[in-house]
Amino acid sequence: MNGTVTSVSSNGAYSFTKPAKETITLLAGLGVEGDVHAGVTVKHRSRIAQDPTQPNLRQVHLMHQELFAGLRDAGFEVGPGDLGENVTTSGIDLLALPVGTLLRLGDEAVVEVTGLRNPCLQIDNFQEGLLRQVVGRADDGTVVRKAGIMGVVRTGGVVRPGDAVEVRLPAEPHRPLERV
Structure with a gap:
């Protein structure tokens, strides 16, 4: 199961969306x-308020481009970077990956998957009703999060649109992703 980077985004200021870039550079242990959101400890405002010494398990936000087509079908216009992700991919079911999966992005960068993004109410400020599209409930009542995955940078490197994404699963037993 391999894929492609379709877009990269970053923003040096707190903002919901992140503008697309020609390249981004991943820094080991930082993001x-x-x-x-780069750093060893949490940078998300709500996480800082809870405990600013927590390790930053959300250094890189990855989202699957396939989500955008489903959102478009539901009447929403969402593109790369609009939901704050750093790396948009295609061809990989990111949400099905287990904790500890290694994603090689391009020639050098490696991101270790830590969990699911937990979308917040800011999504409805971006487009009203969008939160219900990216967070729902399964038939058994469990929460289903669709707004991408989070990871930490294990090996730094430059990432650009068109780069290959190589998936390396961890040893079994696999742990399913939970919110981080």
Whole structure:
């Protein structure tokens, strides 16, 4: 199961969306160079308020481009970077990956998958009703999160649209993704 990077985004200021870039540089143990969420400890405002010493398990936000088609069918216009992701991919079912999966992005960068993005109410500020499209409930009542995955940078490198994404699953037993 391999795929392709379709877009890369970053923003040095707190903002819901992140503008597309020609390249981004991933820094081992930190995240996306120049991005507001880069760092060893948490950078998301709500997480800082809870405990600013928590490790940053959300250094890189990845989202599957296939989500955008489904959102478009539901009447929403969403593109790369609009939901704050750093890397948009195609051809990989990101949400089905287990914790600890390694994603090689391009020639050098490696991101270890830590969990699911937990979307917040800011999504409805971006487009009203969008939160219901990216968070729902399965038939058994469990919460289903569709707004991408989070990871930490294990090996730095430059990432650009068109780069290959190689998936390396961890040893079994696999742990399903949970919100981070």
